Amino acid sequence: MRRRIAVVGSGPAGLSLARVLHRHDHPVAVLERDPAPDARPPGGTLDLQEELGQLALDKAGLLAEFWALARPEGQAMRILDTDGTVLRDWQPHPDDTANPEIDRGQLRDLLLGPLDVRWGQGVTQVVPGARDGVLVHFADGRQETFDLVVGADGAWSRVRRAVSSVTPHYTGVTLVETSLDDVDTRHPDLARLVGHGSLAVYGVNRALVAQRNSGGHVKVYAQFRAPLDWHRNLDLADAEAVRSRLLALFEGWTAPALALLRHGTAFVHRPLHVLPVAHTWTHVPGVTLLGDAAHLMPPLGAGANLAMLEGAELAESLATAGPADMDEVVRVFEDKMWARAGRWAQFTTAGLERLVGPDPAEALALFDQVQPS
Numbered sequence: 323m324r325r326r327i328a329v330v331g332s333g334p335a336g337l338s339l340a341r342v343l344h345r346h347d348h349p350v351a352v353l354e355r356d357p358a359p360d361a362r363p364p365g366g367t368l369d370l371q372e373e374l375g376q377l378a379l380d381k382a383g384l385l386a387e388f389w390a391l392a393r394p395e396g397q398a399m400r401i402l403d404t405d406g407t408v409l410r411d412w413q414p415h416p417d418d419t420a421n422p423e424i425d426r427g428q429l430r431d432l433l434l435g436p437l438d439v440r441w442g443q444g445v446t447q448v449v450p451g452a453r454d455g456v457l458v459h460f461a462d463g464r465q466e467t468f469d470l471v472v473g474a475d476g477a478w479s480r481v482r483r484a485v486s487s488v489t490p491h492y493t494g495v496t497l498v499e500t501s502l503d504d505v506d507t508r509h510p511d512l513a514r515l516v517g518h519g520s521l522a523v524y525g526v527n528r529a530l531v532a533q534r535n536s537g538g539h540v541k542v543y544a545q546f547r548a549p550l551d552w553h554r555n556l557d558l559a560d561a562e563a564v565r566s567r568l569l570a571l572f573e574g575w576t577a578p579a580l581a582l583l584r585h586g587t588a589f590v591h592r593p594l595h596v597l598p599v600a601h602t603w604t605h606v607p608g609v610t611l612l613g614d615a616a617h618l619m620p621p622l623g624a625g626a627n628l629a630m631l632e633g634a635e636l637a638e639s640l641a642t643a644g645p646a647d648m649d650e651v652v653r654v655f656e657d658k659m660w661a662r663a664g665r666w667a668q669f670t671t672a673g674l675e676r677l678v679g680p681d682p683a684e685a686l687a688l689f690d691q692v693q694p695s
């Protein structure tokens with residue numbers, strides 16, 4: 323008899339789990355709060371690492387389709403001093419497959435494929451130990467029971483409460499995201515400066531990062547150390563007011579860096595929260611977590627990658643195990659996830675201190691440490 327599996331959330335974690343289960347002909351209910359796949363802007367670009375995100379896509383049988391969309395040239399990285407001096411200008415080798423970029427929207431559509439997601443089904447609570455399994459409460463008042471509920475519902479997970487009382491805390495670093503469209507025609511100088519990949523400028527407790535997405539779209543992230551309520555006297559919905567505040571924060575920086583903020587359209591506020599580096603919980607039969615719900619960490623290129631591989635690995639183990647072994651499969655999965663995610667959480671937490679910190683030379687040293695020359 324097949325076990326009733328539900329995954330809450332259709333981000334990289336939930337879709338990877340569902341897609342690999344689907345490949346093994348195992349049914350799964352994907353419960354997603356958003357009313358439609360395009361209900362929100364999908365976000366920027368993701369680099370998918372060979373040993374993590376790409377491995378997950380391989381398990382889903384999607385690697386060839388991924389490579390048709392991926393941008394290996396997007397691995398390029400240019401680093402400037404705040405006065406505009408070029409400190410590093412790294413270009414990937416043409417056959418470098420380590421970390422190609424893909425737009426989040428493209429990745430979502432690739433993973434979605436034939437999946438039948440239940441859109442507009444926000445989960446409010448998950449109660450393990452019910453007579454017939456794990457009870458899922460929906461925002462519209464309905465309830466449904468499953469044998470296994472996988473919480474892939476991101477940073478502010480509702481499922482997490484069923485296994486852990488821990489909640490995310492603020493890192494002290496805030497991101498404000500803005501975007502430029504049609505850069506190659508509208509802002510050719512900036513387009514050349516950003517190149518095919520990323521441009522980063524590191525200052526004291528501040529950084530500006532611009533990343534090329536497909537279709538001439540560039541996302542810009544202003545990053546700075548500030549208290550959580552730094553915007554107390556600022557209307558975040560007022561783009562011109564946010565722009566002026568950012569220009570003041572980055573005053574004196576090289577003109578092209580400021581131009582990225584001047585030409586940016588809408589501004590999105592993203593204070594960076596994390597879970598404790600070694601977040602684990604006492605195993606609860608019938609419920610588990612993966613992705614950001616389990617190990618939210620600073621966005622240094624690992625979160626989506628880990629989320630995808632966890633989803634794919636758990637799905638593979640569930641699909642090949644007998645129904646009676648499900649709980650043991652989940653226990654083994656959790657141990658493996660905690661160990662791997664813990665290492666990445668340590669690395670990205672230390673990385674954030676160095677990238678947005680008092681000594682910009684540390685950001686450069688970190689780049690030299692991780693980037694093959």
Ligand SMILES: Cc1cc2nc3c(=O)[nH]c(=O)nc-3n(C[C@H](O)[C@H](O)[C@H](O)COP(=O)(O)OP(=O)(O)OC[C@H]3O[C@@H](n4cnc5c(N)ncnc54)[C@H](O)[C@@H]3O)c2cc1C
Pocket residue numbers: 330331332333334335336353354355356366367368369443444445446474475476477478479480497543592612613614615621622623624625626627628629
């Ligand atoms: C600016 C930025 C850049 C980043 N760049 C990278 C990168 O280059 N590489 C990388 O690996 N990672 C990157 N990350 C991290 C990455 O975005 C996350 O780690 C990844 O999205 C986590 O995937 P997830 O599926 O666990 O959660 P999410 O992507 O957050 O998906 C959760 C899903 O659950 C749904 N949901 C939430 N609550 C409910 C509910 N109650 N009921 C039903 N559904 C619900 C949400 O609508 C959403 O669809 C970046 C993050 C940021 C902020």
